[in-house]
Amino acid sequence: MPRREGTYGLLAEFNTPGELVHATEEARRAGYRRMECYTPYPVEEAAEALEFHKNRVPLVCLLGGLLGVTTAFLMETWIAVWAYPLNIAGRPLFSWPAFIIPAYEWTILFAGLSAGFGMIALNGLPQLYHPVFNAPNFRNGATTDKFFLCLEAADPKFSSVDTRAFLEQFHAVSVVEVDH
Amino acid sequence: MSHGHEHHGGAGHHDHGPRVLPASLAAPEEAIKAWRMRLLVVGGVATVVSLAFLLVAGGPGHILRAYLMGFMVTFGFAGGGLAMLMLQYVSGGKWGLLLRRPLEAMTRTLKLVALMVIPVLFFMKHLYQWAAFPNAQATLEAYKDGLMTQEQMLTANAKHAMLSPTSAIVQTVIVFGILLTMAFFLNRWSLQRDADPNAGSQASFDYWRIKFENLSGIGIFIYVVLLTDAAILWIKSLDVTWYSSIYGLQFLVGQGYQVLALGILTVILLSRFQPLKTLLRVTEQHDLGKFAFAFVMLNIYLCFAEFLIIWSGNVPDEIPWYLARIQGGWWVICSLDFISHWLIPFTLLLSRDLKRNKQKMILLTCWMIFARCLDMFWLIEPNFRDAAGNLHLSGNLGILAYITVPVAVLSIWGAYYLTELMKRPLMNVNDPHLEEMLEPEHAH
Numbered sequence: 001m002p003r004r005e006g007t008y009g010l011l012a013e014f015n016t017p018g019e020l021v022h023a024t025e026e027a028r029r030a031g032y033r034r035m036e037c038y039t040p041y042p043v044e045e046a047a048e049a050l051e052f053h054k055n056r057v058p059l060v061c062l063l064g065g066l067l068g069v070t071t072a073f074l075m076e077t078w079i080a081v082w083a084y085p086l087n088i089a090g091r092p093l094f095s096w097p098a099f100i101i102p103a104y105e106w107t108i109l110f111a112g113l114s115a116g117f118g119m120i121a122l123n124g125l126p127q128l129y130h131p132v133f134n135a136p137n138f139r140n141g142a143t144t145d146k147f148f149l150c151l152e153a154a155d156p157k158f159s160s161v162d163t164r165a166f167l168e169q170f171h172a173v174s175v176v177e178v179d180h
Numbered sequence: 181m182s183h184g185h186e187h188h189g190g191a192g193h194h195d196h197g198p199r200v201l202p203a204s205l206a207a208p209e210e211a212i213k214a215w216r217m218r219l220l221v222v223g224g225v226a227t228v229v230s231l232a233f234l235l236v237a238g239g240p241g242h243i244l245r246a247y248l249m250g251f252m253v254t255f256g257f258a259g260g261g262l263a264m265l266m267l268q269y270v271s272g273g274k275w276g277l278l279l280r281r282p283l284e285a286m287t288r289t290l291k292l293v294a295l296m297v298i299p300v301l302f303f304m305k306h307l308y309q310w311a312a313f314p315n316a317q318a319t320l321e322a323y324k325d326g327l328m329t330q331e332q333m334l335t336a337n338a339k340h341a342m343l344s345p346t347s348a349i350v351q352t353v354i355v356f357g358i359l360l361t362m363a364f365f366l367n368r369w370s371l372q373r374d375a376d377p378n379a380g381s382q383a384s385f386d387y388w389r390i391k392f393e394n395l396s397g398i399g400i401f402i403y404v405v406l407l408t409d410a411a412i413l414w415i416k417s418l419d420v421t422w423y424s425s426i427y428g429l430q431f432l433v434g435q436g437y438q439v440l441a442l443g444i445l446t447v448i449l450l451s452r453f454q455p456l457k458t459l460l461r462v463t464e465q466h467d468l469g470k471f472a473f474a475f476v477m478l479n480i481y482l483c484f485a486e487f488l489i490i491w492s493g494n495v496p497d498e499i500p501w502y503l504a505r506i507q508g509g510w511w512v513i514c515s516l517d518f519i520s521h522w523l524i525p526f527t528l529l530l531s532r533d534l535k536r537n538k539q540k541m542i543l544l545t546c547w548m549i550f551a552r553c554l555d556m557f558w559l560i561e562p563n564f565r566d567a568a569g570n571l572h573l574s575g576n577l578g579i580l581a582y583i584t585v586p587v588a589v590l591s592i593w594g595a596y597y598l599t600e601l602m603k604r605p606l607m608n609v610n611d612p613h614l615e616e617m618l619e620p621e622h623a624h
Contacts, residue, residue, distance in 0.1 A: 097491050
């Protein structure tokens with residue numbers, strides 16, 4: 001990974017969630033994608049404006065489930081048919097009805113674990129350092145009564161001049177450049 | 181969940197503001213009448229085609245069996261609708277308020293369903309062995325003539341107290357009597373609730389909530405007992421030797437499945453017009469989709485658990501029931517049942533986008549209702565000697581009555597359901613959840 005240096009993004013501070021949501025929706029409409037909202041409590045409209053629900057957690061969960069069901073079923077088949085073939089009440093060695101329940105349990109287990117750990121991984125956690133804390137007004141505001149929108153420099157549409165002008169049109173309390 | 185939106189109101193936030201309750205909550209009569217006309221036409225055509233099977237060899241018998249199947253599916257809507265109505269009274273929730281009037285309309289069709297049972301009772305000796313040979317003398321003769329096996333003779337004698345023509349009529353009358361009484365009160369109170377002079381006050385909310393809860397709590401229990409009896413009497417006893425303690429619950433879950441499918445279908449179709457255009461939010465549709473998903477899961481859980489237990493036990497008393505439904509071509513129906521009933525709804529309902537999409541949910545709920553019918557076919561037809569472990573079409577064209585007769589029965593029932601649906605405003609207004617339903621939507 002290349003060394004991170006320079007500008008991380010532009011952080012706009014708002015007094016109300018309404019202004020934050022409005023700015024976020026406009027930023028999305030203007031073509032920005034690499035951005036994040038920081039609020040002291042969950043603001044569902046902000047999540048919607050970020051299209052927060054379109055993420056890869058469901059896919060990771062589905063793949064985990066499929067992996068679980070395949071693994072369990074193949075393992076049981078291998079054990080019952082080749083590794084330890086036992087005659088149980090004269091049934092065929094490949095008695096698939098008996099395999100269903102463990103396979104089902106493994107589906108749930110793998111799907112649940114992949115959803116949980118997948119979510120953590122996709123969030124980039126654990127993360128010991130985050131550049132937005134370099135902004136002087138962030139540390140206090142984001143946990144009490146301020147609402148922040150950060151447009152990140154990694155976005156192809158980002159330009160330190162135009163993006164600042166774009167953010168300032170929303171009457172933000174401040175627009176601060178955040179360094180890595 | 182309601183954080184922050186009170187701060188909104190600036191330009192560009194029109195979709196976040198609270199919505200206004202439509203002036204009229206009446207059902208869109210013209211649209212419903214058009215749907216009803218379509219159902220009546222389909223029902224009429226299906227009836228005429230069904231009558232043609234009277235001329236086919238084995239046709240009349242199959243028409244009767246197919247009628248039993250159609251009857252049981254409509255009973256599923258009416259009785260299951262009653263159970264779901266009581267469930268939403270005890271659980272509360274916006275989904276329940278949204279479905280309340282469609283569910284009430286389903287329970288009001290119980291009158292028709294009670295009339296529909298009469299042909300089944302009238303012709304019962306053509307359906308049930310215990311009715312054809314109603315006493316020990318008759319079963320002994322049937323055994324001697326090779327019409328009954330020894331086991332069937334002995335079990336029919338042992339179960340005589342429950343399975344005899346008189347007892348069957350008494351049980352049917354009791355089942356419908358109690359269900360109709362409960363449906364009557366729930367429907368009456370619902371109108372009185374809206375007409376309450378104190379409507380909108382906390383006292384009124386509490387009074388009605390407690391009143392409905394007091395009947396619904398015990399009512400659900402009574403329903404489960406009655407349904408267990410009815411399912412054993414009408415369907416399970418087609419095979420007099422068959423035992424299964426999960427039978428009533430299986431029907432209960434199956435009814436929840438079909439009632440939710442029809443309920444979702446109804447509210448989505450009605451949401452093309454006011455008042456549900458305003459009142460059906462994506463949030464509640466999504467919740468109902470998740471609820472339907474739970475029933476899809478629970479249904480396969482019970483069906484498979486029953487199979488697994490019997491397969492593990494491998495007792496000669498029990499396995500013929502499954503063998504008759506797996507061997508001789510029934511494997512195809514059995515697999516199709518599994519695919520239609522579980523695999524397709526399960527995989528599709530996993531998707532968040534699909535649960536929130538109206539058009540796709542319309543198709544899926546129709547499919548789920550079809551799947552219930554297919555399952556009922558698989559439960560009913562292999563009970564009969566000519567079909568057990570031997571699914572065949574040649575020389576047996578009458579089996580096609582299983583397509584036309586249930587279509588006729590369900591269409592005519594559906595027309596009556598729509599008639600009942602039109603009679604009341606589509607929303608129960610004296611309910612605290614109504615205000616929440618008018619709140620702006622949130623993503624979940």
